[in-house]
Amino acid sequence: MGEFELIRHYFAAAPCAQGGEAVALGIGDDCALLAVPPGEQLAVSTDTLVAGVHFPDPCDPFLLGQRSLAVAVSDLAAMGANPLAFTLALTLPTVAADWLQAYARGLSQMAQACGVALVGGDTTRGPLSLTLTVFGRVPSGQALTRNGAQPGDLLCVGGELGNAAGALPLVLGERSAEPDVAEPLLAHYWSPRPQIDLGLALRGKASAAMDISDGLLADCGHISLASGVALTVERDRLPLSMPLVTLLGQSGAEHAALSGGDDYVLLFTLPPVRLSRLLVEGWPIHVVGSVTAGQGVTLVDSLGRDITPQIRGYQHFRETP
Amino acid sequence: MGEFELIRHYFAAAPCAQGGEAVALGIGDDCALLAVPPGEQLAVSTDTLVAGVHFPDPCDPFLLGQRSLAVAVSDLAAMGANPLAFTLALTLPTVAADWLQAYARGLSQMAQACGVALVGGDTTRGPLSLTLTVFGRVPSGQALTRNGAQPGDLLCVGGELGNAAGALPLVLGERSAEPDVAEPLLAHYWSPRPQIDLGLALRGKASAAMDISDGLLADCGHISLASGVALTVERDRLPLSMPLVTLLGQSGAEHAALSGGDDYVLLFTLPPVRLSRLLVEGWPIHVVGSVTAGQGVTLVDSLGRDITPQIRGYQHFRETP
Numbered sequence: 202m203g204e205f206e207l208i209r210h211y212f213a214a215a216p217c218a219q220g221g222e223a224v225a226l227g228i229g230d231d232c233a234l235l236a237v238p239p240g241e242q243l244a245v246s247t248d249t250l251v252a253g254v255h256f257p258d259p260c261d262p263f264l265l266g267q268r269s270l271a272v273a274v275s276d277l278a279a280m281g282a283n284p285l286a287f288t289l290a291l292t293l294p295t296v297a298a299d300w301l302q303a304y305a306r307g308l309s310q311m312a313q314a315c316g317v318a319l320v321g322g323d324t325t326r327g328p329l330s331l332t333l334t335v336f337g338r339v340p341s342g343q344a345l346t347r348n349g350a351q352p353g354d355l356l357c358v359g360g361e362l363g364n365a366a367g368a369l370p371l372v373l374g375e376r377s378a379e380p381d382v383a384e385p386l387l388a389h390y391w392s393p394r395p396q397i398d399l400g401l402a403l404r405g406k407a408s409a410a411m412d413i414s415d416g417l418l419a420d421c422g423h424i425s426l427a428s429g430v431a432l433t434v435e436r437d438r439l440p441l442s443m444p445l446v447t448l449l450g451q452s453g454a455e456h457a458a459l460s461g462g463d464d465y466v467l468l469f470t471l472p473p474v475r476l477s478r479l480l481v482e483g484w485p486i487h488v489v490g491s492v493t494a495g496q497g498v499t500l501v502d503s504l505g506r507d508i509t510p511q512i513r514g515y516q517h518f519r520e521t522p
Numbered sequence: 523m524g525e526f527e528l529i530r531h532y533f534a535a536a537p538c539a540q541g542g543e544a545v546a547l548g549i550g551d552d553c554a555l556l557a558v559p560p561g562e563q564l565a566v567s568t569d570t571l572v573a574g575v576h577f578p579d580p581c582d583p584f585l586l587g588q589r590s591l592a593v594a595v596s597d598l599a600a601m602g603a604n605p606l607a608f609t610l611a612l613t614l615p616t617v618a619a620d621w622l623q624a625y626a627r628g629l630s631q632m633a634q635a636c637g638v639a640l641v642g643g644d645t646t647r648g649p650l651s652l653t654l655t656v657f658g659r660v661p662s663g664q665a666l667t668r669n670g671a672q673p674g675d676l677l678c679v680g681g682e683l684g685n686a687a688g689a690l691p692l693v694l695g696e697r698s699a700e701p702d703v704a705e706p707l708l709a710h711y712w713s714p715r716p717q718i719d720l721g722l723a724l725r726g727k728a729s730a731a732m733d734i735s736d737g738l739l740a741d742c743g744h745i746s747l748a749s750g751v752a753l754t755v756e757r758d759r760l761p762l763s764m765p766l767v768t769l770l771g772q773s774g775a776e777h778a779a780l781s782g783g784d785d786y787v788l789l790f791t792l793p794p795v796r797l798s799r800l801l802v803e804g805w806p807i808h809v810v811g812s813v814t815a816g817q818g819v820t821l822v823d824s825l826g827r828d829i830t831p832q833i834r835g836y837q838h839f840r841e842t843p
Contacts, residue, residue, distance in 0.1 A: 226667065233567070244554070245556060254646060328649040328651075330613060347551050
């Protein structure tokens with residue numbers, strides 16, 4: 202089987218979502234064709250995962266299939282976009298049917314959960330890496346961006362923090378834990394659930410939004426910079442899971458929640474008057490701080506004292522001096 | 523400088539095309555936002571280039587910048603789409619300012635020539651590879667696909683064939699040649715010009731189209747299969763350049779034209795009545811064969827004798843038996 206049949210064989214047959222009328226032409230030609238209804242815009246995001254950098258190598262290809270798509274779709278959720286489709290650029294050292302089948306199954310399962318259709322891609326030989334480009338639809342002018350936070354807004358997150366960072370030593374085999382601790386943390390790492398519905402609910406309500414991929418404090422830094430405001434995070438408001446606290450202790454769990462990456466829950470700001478409605482509707486929203494005039498990100502303890510650590514999210518490159 | 527500033531610093535400031543109103547939101551948020559006017563569709567294509575597989579490593583980063591974008595935009599030309607924007611996922615082993623600056627310059631120059639704006643991307647650490655996803659606009663229902671070739675159509679190409687394949691031994695330093703031979707061939711390899719205008723001119727005229735990336739015969743196979751027709755290629759009609767024939771001889775040049783990859787000229791079929799108009803308009807179209815009922819691809823000599831070689835385009839993977 203040649204390169205040309207690879208994607209078709211393992212992926213096109215996989216039961217991804219079909220995309221409906223919005224996918225005018227799928228896999229198999231020089232381009233896919235997407236139809237965007239009048240009054241809507243297309244949201245686009247690209248993410249690369251490299252073996253040994255973004256995931257352990259070797260790892261379970263089924264889980265990698267889930268994770269690689271979830272991470273990408275999370276950016277659509279962060280914009281308040283309706284997921285529509287994606288392309289997959291897959292670079293593999295060798296063709297291994299077992300690996301491809303398992304990867305395609307994991308990818309496919311997440312694609313169905315997120316409602317995205319695979320519309321194209323490329324397969325190449327080389328060190329294992331995956332680049333996914335995801336597409337979503339959003340009514341013109343209603344996308345959630347990072348630059349609208351206002352003094353007086355509340356700072357909120359869409360779920361527990363730090364679980365994926367807590368899972369990392371388990372993923373890497375550096376630690377072990379009882380199943381009731383390990384399993385929920387590992388599930389969060391390998392198959393994060395992009396908060397698509399929450400993103401949709403926040404349209405017209407949140408003043409700024411993004412997904413947490415680099416850690417709460419680092420990502421707060423992005424909103425602070427883009428919006429030109431100061432953000433205060435209250436340590437005692439961090440939503441921590443029981444498994445995380447059991448594994449790392451209170452202090453370790455707080456550290457994971459503040460600086461660990463890979464959470465893929467939404468981080469957003471909104472006026473207090475809009476919060477109650479969302480809470481009544483049952484959204485899993487946690488207020489973790491507030492927005493004020495100024496700049497930068499401050500972490501405070503229960504007495505309001507500044508306990509800001511040196512903020513450092515996960516970055517793949519650091520410039521040498 | 524962190525990962526987050528990398529793309530912004532080297533690429534966002536580079537004078538790529540700006541995208542105009544169609545790019546509602548560019549680099550810097552979770553997603554870019556593209557506006558597609560009513561009555562148009564968005565054409566999408568993804569291409570990955572891996573060091574040592576798709577280009578020599580090391581190589582001139584300026585030339586790589588040109589080539590990596592041109593190869594991707596060629597897929598838009600093949601659909602008859604108007605190039606609009608692209609994302610870049612760049613995986614690098616280390617951050618080298620010189621390399622990034624030169625790469626960005628080459629990319630930027632090709633982006634201006636093709637009229638595409640950089641709207642997003644990702645930078646990661648790992649073995650050097652590049653994944654570009656390109657976006658174009660096409661009136662709904664007018665995209666050029668591979669599946670409409672009809673018996674009676676002519677089989678045409680948009681320019682000389684084999685030049686990039688001829689350049690490969692020069693690129694790899696396996697051969698040398700006089701400047702008047704080497705330079706045009708190397709230019710074709712490193713900065714192919716996507717036939718955007720020809721693709722637009724073929725809308726409503728060509729019955730099938732694609733760009734030649736795997737070699738003429740292999741790519742004819744794709745049209746044959748998608749359209750359910752037989753294609754005949756006449757060896758003596760192959761458009762060969764003087765530098766190519768000088769370097770490889772007549773027979774070697776024909777082989778490069780038939781089986782070499784990386785041409786990135788358009789391959790298309792159209793009814794004879796539509797050809798004359800295009801030729802009068804001055805398009806560089808060469809008739810290389812014809813479409814008949816049946817299936818498969820046949821190569822014939824000047825006497826019409828079947829001289830079909832085993833067709834084998836460049837494929838990155840071959841399945842082990």
